[in-house]
Amino acid sequence: MKTTESLAIINPSNISIPIYEKxxxxxxxxxxxxxxxxxxxxxxFQIYLQLLLSISFLTIGSIWYTFLLYSKxxxxxxxxGVFFKNISNRxxxxxxxxxxxxxxxxxxxxxxxxxxxxxxxxxxxSYSIRGKAADNWFLYGSFYTIAVLLLGFKFxxxxxxxxxxxxxxxxxxxxQLIFAYLIPAFLIKMNSPEFYFTYFWPLKKEMLxxxxxxxxxxxxxxxVFMVYWTVLLALVGVPILTYFFGKRWYxxxxxxxxxxxxxxxxxxxxLSDKSLKAWKIERYLIYSVLVFVVILTILIMGKFSLERQHxxxxxxxxxxxxxxxxxxxxxxxYRHWILPNPRK
Amino acid sequence: MSIFEFILLFMNVVIIGNGISGITAAxxxxxxxxxSITVISEEADYFxxxxxxxxxxxxxxxxxxxxxxxxxxxxxNKISLLKKRVESVDFTTKKIILQDHSxxxxxxxxxxxxxxxNNYNCKxxxxxxxxxxYHLQDLTYIDKISAGLNRAVIVGGGLIGVELAEMFHxxxxxxxxxxxxxxxxxxxxxxxxxxxxDRHLFEHHIDLKLKPELTEIIGEAGKVVAIKASTDEEISxxxxxxxxxxxxxxxxxxxxxLKTNKGILVNEFLETNIEDVYAIGDCAELENPDQDRKxxxxxxxxxxxxxxxxxxxICGTKTAYHPGIWxxxxxxFDIEYQVYGKIDPILPEGIETIxxxxxxxxxxxxINFSSVDKAVIGFNLMGIRFRHNICEQxxxxxxxxxxxxxxxxxxxxxPEFFKRYETEIQKLYxxxxxx
Numbered sequence: 001m002k003t004t005e006s007l008a009i010i011n012p013s014n015i016s017i018p019i020y021e022k023x024x025x026x027x028x029x030x031x032x033x034x035x036x037x038x039x040x041x042x043x044x045f046q047i048y049l050q051l052l053l054s055i056s057f058l059t060i061g062s063i064w065y066t067f068l069l070y071s072k073x074x075x076x077x078x079x080x081g082v083f084f085k086n087i088s089n090r091x092x093x094x095x096x097x098x099x100x101x102x103x104x105x106x107x108x109x110x111x112x113x114x115x116x117x118x119x120x121x122x123x124x125x126s127y128s129i130r131g132k133a134a135d136n137w138f139l140y141g142s143f144y145t146i147a148v149l150l151l152g153f154k155f156x157x158x159x160x161x162x163x164x165x166x167x168x169x170x171x172x173x174x175x176q177l178i179f180a181y182l183i184p185a186f187l188i189k190m191n192s193p194e195f196y197f198t199y200f201w202p203l204k205k206e207m208l209x210x211x212x213x214x215x216x217x218x219x220x221x222x223x224v225f226m227v228y229w230t231v232l233l234a235l236v237g238v239p240i241l242t243y244f245f246g247k248r249w250y251x252x253x254x255x256x257x258x259x260x261x262x263x264x265x266x267x268x269x270x271l272s273d274k275s276l277k278a279w280k281i282e283r284y285l286i287y288s289v290l291v292f293v294v295i296l297t298i299l300i301m302g303k304f305s306l307e308r309q310h311x312x313x314x315x316x317x318x319x320x321x322x323x324x325x326x327x328x329x330x331x332x333x334y335r336h337w338i339l340p341n342p343r344k
Numbered sequence: 345m346s347i348f349e350f351i352l353l354f355m356n357v358v359i360i361g362n363g364i365s366g367i368t369a370a371x372x373x374x375x376x377x378x379x380s381i382t383v384i385s386e387e388a389d390y391f392x393x394x395x396x397x398x399x400x401x402x403x404x405x406x407x408x409x410x411x412x413x414x415x416x417x418x419x420x421n422k423i424s425l426l427k428k429r430v431e432s433v434d435f436t437t438k439k440i441i442l443q444d445h446s447x448x449x450x451x452x453x454x455x456x457x458x459x460x461x462n463n464y465n466c467k468x469x470x471x472x473x474x475x476x477x478y479h480l481q482d483l484t485y486i487d488k489i490s491a492g493l494n495r496a497v498i499v500g501g502g503l504i505g506v507e508l509a510e511m512f513h514x515x516x517x518x519x520x521x522x523x524x525x526x527x528x529x530x531x532x533x534x535x536x537x538x539x540x541x542d543r544h545l546f547e548h549h550i551d552l553k554l555k556p557e558l559t560e561i562i563g564e565a566g567k568v569v570a571i572k573a574s575t576d577e578e579i580s581x582x583x584x585x586x587x588x589x590x591x592x593x594x595x596x597x598x599x600x601x602l603k604t605n606k607g608i609l610v611n612e613f614l615e616t617n618i619e620d621v622y623a624i625g626d627c628a629e630l631e632n633p634d635q636d637r638k639x640x641x642x643x644x645x646x647x648x649x650x651x652x653x654x655x656x657x658i659c660g661t662k663t664a665y666h667p668g669i670w671x672x673x674x675x676x677f678d679i680e681y682q683v684y685g686k687i688d689p690i691l692p693e694g695i696e697t698i699x700x701x702x703x704x705x706x707x708x709x710x711i712n713f714s715s716v717d718k719a720v721i722g723f724n725l726m727g728i729r730f731r732h733n734i735c736e737q738x739x740x741x742x743x744x745x746x747x748x749x750x751x752x753x754x755x756x757x758x759p760e761f762f763k764r765y766e767t768e769i770q771k772l773y774x775x776x777x778x779x
Contacts, residue, residue, distance in 0.1 A: 074547055076678030080514040081403035161678070164759040270404070275414060 021068050027061030041117035048124040059150060066154040075161035082270050090271065112136035129182065131189040141181055144260065148176045151263040158266070168252060172259035180256045193219050195226050198254050201234040202293040208234060209297065210304035348660055355379040357658065358440060358450035360430050364644055365625025366456035367391040368651025369658075370423050376659035381422070382448065384440070386429040388480050390415060395644055397483050398507045401490075402514040407480075435601050435618050452620050452658050455597070455608060456651070459590035459626040459642050464499060468561025473568030474584045477504050486511070486583070493517050495581040497571050499558045500588035501528045506541075506676050508585045509550050513677075520551040520579055522558055528676075534689050536699055537708060537726055541676050544706065548677050558584075590642055592627040605629055607640050612664040614654045622658070624650035634666055636686050643672055669736050679706055684735035685722030687712055695721065698745070698776060700769045702727070709769060713745040720748045728765070729757040749773045 017025070034054040037043070043050055070078065087093045107114050112135075119139045126134035134142075152173040159165040179198045188194050193216055201208040207230050216223040216230075241249045251258040261269075272278075357373055359366040362385035370381050396410040418425055429443040433453070440448045461476030463469065475485055486508075496512045498505050501523030509519045525531065527538035528545065545552045556573040561584055563569060570580040592607035603609045603617040607629030614622050625647035630639045649667050656663040673682045687710065691697055696715045701708040707727035713720045719742035723735050734755040738748055748755075752766045 074544075074678055079402070079404040083406055084403040162759065163761040163763065167761045270409075274409075 018068070021065060024061050024065035024068055027057050028065065029061075031055075031057035031061060035118065035121070038121040039115070039118045041120075047121060051121050051124055054121070055146065058146065062150045063153060066157050069154075070157050070160075078158055079270070082267070088267050088270070094268075108136055108140055115139060126185075129185040129189065138185075144256065145176055145181045147264050148256070148259045149173055151266070152259070155263045155266050169263070171253045172255075172262060175254045176256050176259045179254075192222055193226070197226075197229060198256070200238055200250075201230070201297070202290060205293045205297060209300050352377040352379055352659065355658075356449065356451045357381050357454065358448060358452070359383045359454045359456060360440070361385060361456035361458055361625070361627075362388065362391045362425065363394060363456060363458045363625060363647065364391075365458070365647035365651045366454065368648045369454050369456065369624060369655050370651075371421070372652050372655030373658055374421050374423060376655060379452075379659075380424075382424045382426055384426045384428055384430055384442075384448070386427060386443075389425070389427055390418070392480070394478075397477070397480065398511050401483055401487060401511045430596055432596055433600060433602075435621065438620070450620075453622070454654060454658075455594075455616075455621065455623040455627060456625045456647070457593045457596075457627045458647075460593040460595075461504075461586065462589045462591055464558065464586045464588060466558055466560055468563055468568070469586070471561055471563040471568045472566050473563075473582055474561060474586065476586045477508055478590060486585075489583055490515055490517060493582045495520060495579070496583040496585060497522065497558075497579055497581045498585040498587060500586065501525060501530070502587055502589060503529070503674055504590075505585070505587035506545075508587060509545070510548075510677055513548055513550065518549075518551065520553060520581065521545065522553050522556055522573060524555065524557050526554055528552070528554075530689060532689060534687065534691070534697075534699075534710065534724065536701060537681075537710070537724060538689075540701070540705060540708060540726055541679065544677055544679055590626065592629065592640065594627050612666070613657055613662060614650060614665055615657075622654050624654050630665070636670065637667060641667075645671065669739050671732060671736070679727050680725075680729065682725040682730060683723065684730065684732065685712075685720075685739045687722040687724040696745075698749070698769070698773055700765065700772050702765065707765070709765070711745065711748060713748075717742070718744040718746065720745055723755075730755045731757045745773075745777075 031054050034050060034057065038050060038054070045053065082088045085091070087097065112119070115136055119134050119136055122134040122139050122142055125142065126132065126138050130138065152169050156166055156169045159169070175198055180196060184194050184196055195216075196204075199207060206212050213227050213230070216226045238250070252262055355377065357370075357379050359370055359381070362383045366383055366385075370383050373379055373381055390411050391413060392407060392410040393412060396405060399405045400407055400410060426448075428446075431441045431443050431445075433440050438450050438453070440450060440453070442448065459478060461478045461482075468474070473489060475482055475489075477483065477486065490512070493512075495518045496508070497520045498508050499522045501521070505521065505523075506528070509521050512519045521528075523530075527533075527535065528541045530538050533541070542552060542554070553573070556575045556577065558571055559574050560572040561568055561570075562572060562578070568582060568584055570578050571584055572578050592604075594604055594608055597604065597608065601618060602621065607627050608616055608623035609631050610616055610623050610628045611631055614624055614628065616623055626640070626642040628640070628650065630637075633639045646667055650665055653663050653665045669685050671682075671684045673680070675681065688695070691712075694715050695712055697710060697712050699708065699710045708725070709728060710722075710724040711720055712722040712724075720738055722739070723730060731754075738755075749770055752769060753764065756764060756766070758764075
């Protein structure tokens with residue numbers, strides 16, 4: 001098949017960067033330098049100070065840069081030159097960034113010991129919100145949340161003419177920070193099971209596995225609440241919400257994965273493959289995964305119910321807690337804060 | 345299989361032009377028949393969205409991103425594409441003569457050659473750096489000339505002019521925009537909306553000059569270096585964009601038996617005076633257009649509708665072209681524009697208008713209605729989206745302005761969480777017309 005040649009003859013992107021943008025980018029670069037020092041286990045400052053400096057530089061630099069980038073022009077769609085810029089059109093910088101990010105994931109999943117320096121950097125934060133030392137997943141969660149918040153701010157400022165995008169961006173940032181980062185951390189601090197209220201079956205298949213539910217129910221009334229939450233949301237809430245709003249209520253309002261894609265990924269969204277072939281591959285993949293998860297869950301539940309002994313145990317646990325669970329007691333005391341007051 | 349369907353199997357349809365009109369016709373003929381279909385175009389290998397050309401220059405898209413169908417689509421649907429220039433058509437022997445002197449026969453011919461840019465009449469238009477924007481080749485030319493360009497002057501305040509202004513602006517090239525009228529697109533937009541766009545152009549630092557006309561293009565060594573305006577002002581520039589409208593692209597049919605005026609004359613079935621020859625899209629001129637419609641409407645939607653209609657007729661269901669109520673949409677930098685029905689730049693006798701503008705001056709709603717029976721006849725919207733089907737239905741059913749103002753929220757098509765202004769408009773309506 002013939003292909004059409006590119007029309008790009010000259011590079012029209014503006015090469016000279018204004019001085020304040022240079023300064024703001026410099027501040028971000030210093031933050032990355034501080035992170036890489038930690039990566040090599042070099043700590044010129046005390047840990048908490050180095051962490052504070054790294055995160056502050058990153059935050060100040062990116063907020064400043066966002067303002068400089070978008071406040072000069074009237075609000076509106078800003079896509080000029082996305083296919084001309086090296087980083088956003090698979091150029092040298094884009095390619096190297098891709099390798100570095102993929103490499104980071106490989107280290108994170110299979111060789112976390114190489115990240116010890118960086119993990120160590122997040123100890124002060126981890127102790128204060130989780131009550132224990134940082135590990136590779138806390139490092140990942142922290143980086144992830146920082147990226148969503150800072151680039152979420154950039155996205156919001158870029159699309160400030162559009163109230164839908166503003167509300168939605170606030171929502172993804174909120175759910176990432178509170179439900180995917182802080183609440184699980186506090187749960188660990190309180191010795192409760194690490195639980196993500198925004199993960200649902202079949203996205204996270206273990207959430208309807210009887211052993212996992214049984215474990216949750218055995219941890220006390222909060223655990224029982226989590227069991228209810230998991231089962232009701234997965235089997236009732238998700239289908240109803242999806243019927244009325246489509247998959248967007250989750251993917252672009254709540255999900256952490258969608259949060260990163262809609263904030264950090266915004267600068268690259270034009271590179272997604274829109275061919276029919278890509279769409280077909282996606283369809284085949286998601287439906288085979290769904291079928292696999294459904295069958296697996298049914299099989300595991302079947303096996304579990306055959307072992308009646310266990311089955312009775314989980315219900316005993318739930319019944320015991322249901323008798324007068326703490327959370328219900330608390331809810332009842334404060335019901336007028338939530339439910340309408342019948343006396344009025 | 346009926347005899348007619350059997351004949352359809354062997355029918356040889358040739359379409360000249362692979363724009364929205366020609367391609368829509370080809371697709372619909374394929375849906376309805378097994379005819380052999382050939383689309384001839386010199387401009388591009390594959391159908392692309394002409395209205396998205398500007399976004400290639402601005403770096404939002406690549407050419408392949410503006411192609412609505414992937415490259416395999418044509419072979420799969422047995423639509424042959426021929427990248428050649430048509431020299432002339434021999435209607436007596438039903439033969440198309442190509443520039444390389446080869447011939448192609450046809451049983452049915454659809455001419456969908458679109459428009460060409462109008463030329464400006466003044467000294468210096470032959471210089472390098474003077475160009476319009478219509479074809480893909482124009483875009484390549486403008487892209488080449490943009491390197492190191494000190495200033496671009498655009499002549500003519502219409503949709504393509506403002507597109508060019510936005511294009512150069514995206515590459516930080518200063519733009520002077522010469523508009524002959526008292527405001528941008530004053531021949532189409534009512535003064536309030538036109539002023540809004542003027543303000544918006546100034547906000548984007550476009551050097552908009554209203555009223556002066558181009559009188560001379562000054563060149564050095566065959567290249568543009570400056571222009572002279574009717575105010576005797578000289579503006580130095582390396583590019584002059586001529587965007588004073590388009591006209592049907594039918595030069596290759598001159599001196600043939602085909603009846604033409606400005607465009608190729610067609611009846612309501614889009615048939616020309618020669619049997620088995622049809623014309624659709626920008627190049628067609630309707631002999632008897634419907635009420636409130638023009639004989640030539642060079643816009644995307646009408647081209648698409650004509651393509652669908654001609655496919656029906658060719659495949660056995662003779663169908664008349666009745667486009668219904670006028671509608672169009674565009675975007676001027678950041679301000680979206682929609683029109684439904686009849687909106688005249690100067691309010692005609694017997695028509696009243698209600699116009700609401702947001703305090704920041706970037707959104708507006710205009711509803712025109714007949715002062716006799718209060719029936720709504722048109723909507724003009726800036727920065728706010730209305731539902732096409734609702735507006736069309738209200739105009740068709742001649743709903744009164746009272747009804748429309750009361751039910752305005754049904755027409756709103758802005759995304760969720762957007763601020764709504766129905767109550768402001770209702771208040772304004774009550775104040776102005778004191779009901």
